[in-house]
Amino acid sequence: MNSIPIKAIVLTLLKEFGLALLLLLGVSFVVFAILYAAPGDQFSALLEGQLPSEEARAEIRAAMGAAQSWYGQYFSWLINVLGGNFGTSVRTGMPVGAELLNVSLNTLYLTLGSMLLTLLIAVPIALYSSVRGHSVVLSWPLTMLGYVMSALPLFWLGYIAIYISIHSFDFFPLASMSQTEQGNGWLYTLVPVLVLGLGSGAISEVIRSLREEMSRVMAEDYVRTARAKGASVWRHAFKEGLLLPATEIIAAKIPFILGGAVIVEQIFNWPGMGRMAWQAAQDRDFPVIMGIALVAAAFVRIGSLIQRIVCTAVNPQGARD
Numbered sequence: 061m062n063s064i065p066i067k068a069i070v071l072t073l074l075k076e077f078g079l080a081l082l083l084l085l086g087v088s089f090v091v092f093a094i095l096y097a098a099p100g101d102q103f104s105a106l107l108e109g110q111l112p113s114e115e116a117r118a119e120i121r122a123a124m125g126a127a128q129s130w131y132g133q134y135f136s137w138l139i140n141v142l143g144g145n146f147g148t149s150v151r152t153g154m155p156v157g158a159e160l161l162n163v164s165l166n167t168l169y170l171t172l173g174s175m176l177l178t179l180l181i182a183v184p185i186a187l188y189s190s191v192r193g194h195s196v197v198l199s200w201p202l203t204m205l206g207y208v209m210s211a212l213p214l215f216w217l218g219y220i221a222i223y224i225s226i227h228s229f230d231f232f233p234l235a236s237m238s239q240t241e242q243g244n245g246w247l248y249t250l251v252p253v254l255v256l257g258l259g260s261g262a263i264s265e266v267i268r269s270l271r272e273e274m275s276r277v278m279a280e281d282y283v284r285t286a287r288a289k290g291a292s293v294w295r296h297a298f299k300e301g302l303l304l305p306a307t308e309i310i311a312a313k314i315p316f317i318l319g320g321a322v323i324v325e326q327i328f329n330w331p332g333m334g335r336m337a338w339q340a341a342q343d344r345d346f347p348v349i350m351g352i353a354l355v356a357a358a359f360v361r362i363g364s365l366i367q368r369i370v371c372t373a374v375n376p377q378g379a380r381d
Contacts, residue, residue, distance in 0.1 A: 072372045073365070080361045087357040088138065088350065095346050096130045137350065146354075147347035151340070156351045159336070164355050167332035170252060170324065171317050171359075175310055177257030178266060182206060183306070186270035190278060190301075203267060210264035214320050217259040218327035221251050252328040260320045262313045269309045270302060277301035299374045311367035314360050 140147060146156035185206055189199045257263075277283060277297045322334030329335070333352050340348035 068372050069369055072368050076361075076365045076368055080358070080365070083361055084354055084357055087353055088141075089134065091350060091353040092134045092137070092346075093130075095349060096133075137347075141354070146351040149340075149348050150345045151343045151348075156347045159348070160333075160351045160355055163331055163333045163336045166330065167318075167321055167325070167334065168359075169249070170256060170321055170330060170332055171314070173249075173253035174257035174260060174317060174321075175262075177253060178260065178262045179306065179310075181209075181257075182263045182266035183270060183302070186267045187274060187302075189267070189271045190274035203271075206267045207264045209258050210261045212259050214255070214259040214323050215327065218252075218255045218324060221255050222327070225251060252324050252330050255327075256317065256320055256324045260313070260317050262309070262317065265313065266306065266309050269305050273305040274301040304371060304374060307367045307370045311363040314363040318356055318359065 137147065144157070146160065148154065149156055149159060152159070185199075185202045189203055192199050274297065277300050283297055318334070321332060322338065324330060325332045325335040326338060333355060337349065337352045339345075340352065
């Protein structure tokens with residue numbers, strides 16, 4: 061039995077951690093530059109109709125650090141972030157870090173739930189298709205169903221789910237997380253997860269990728285030898301045919317799932333990062349936008365990190381290459 065390559069995993073973690081720091085630094089710089097160059101002013105939007113004097117507005121900008129040069133503002137923000145301070149929301153006056161913690165956990169629940177649903181649907185279809193082929197009886201219809209679900213527009217699917225919930229289950233699934241303390245609160249969290257899991261477009265890609273990889277692995281000589289000896293074929297084909305391609309495709313789909321979460325959170329009034337980013341963009345709340353950009357980039361990088369760890373654990377020599 062092969063032992064877990066601890067040394068290779070540690071080296072992979074160190075490498076990925078360094079790349080993650082560079083990625084977050086680059087993302088923060090690009091997003092800050094775009095916000096600074098974009099038309100409009102966060103203080104003018106916030107103080108419109110409240111301070112008629114331009115001198116008073118200038119004093120507010122100076123007090124909040126906006127009088128610095130753009131690179132001075134960026135480095136000041138970066139130093140604060142390194143110290144654990146993401147700044148203060150211009151709209152609410154609350155610390156951005158505390159608000160991000162709440163909404164990021166809600167978005168994490170939404171995205172992880174949708175990924176789990178995607179795998180629960182796609183993996184059995186892919187495995188059945190790889191073993192049985194494109195049979196007209198069951199394999200082909202299930203595969204086409206997965207493709208059709210992935211092709212449905214996410215916003216349309218969300219409104220259809222709301223319609224079915226109202227007319228078939230007699231409840232209105234537009235609720236904040238505080239309303240989930242009711243007796244049927246699980247329905248308020250289940251419907252958005254179902255919509256994102258079915259409409260994110262990942263089901264068809266997971267089916268196609270796993271079916272192709274599993275079909276290829278099942279045709280390998282070592283699998284045929286295991287079958288001839290009466291050994292478990294699935295035990296030999298699990299890592300290369302299922303585990304590696306599944307983690308790879310899920311890691312690649314994380315940015316698209318986060319993008320779909322923005323739509324789902326708006327439709328279902330879900331208090332997550334997507335809804336918060338939408339509101340912050342309307343208010344030109346730059347500290348909030350910067351914080352959300354960093355957290356979203358971190359989510360994407362964590363998915364890539366998990367995929368690299370799995371690849372390293374399965375094939376340490378390939379990871380070194």
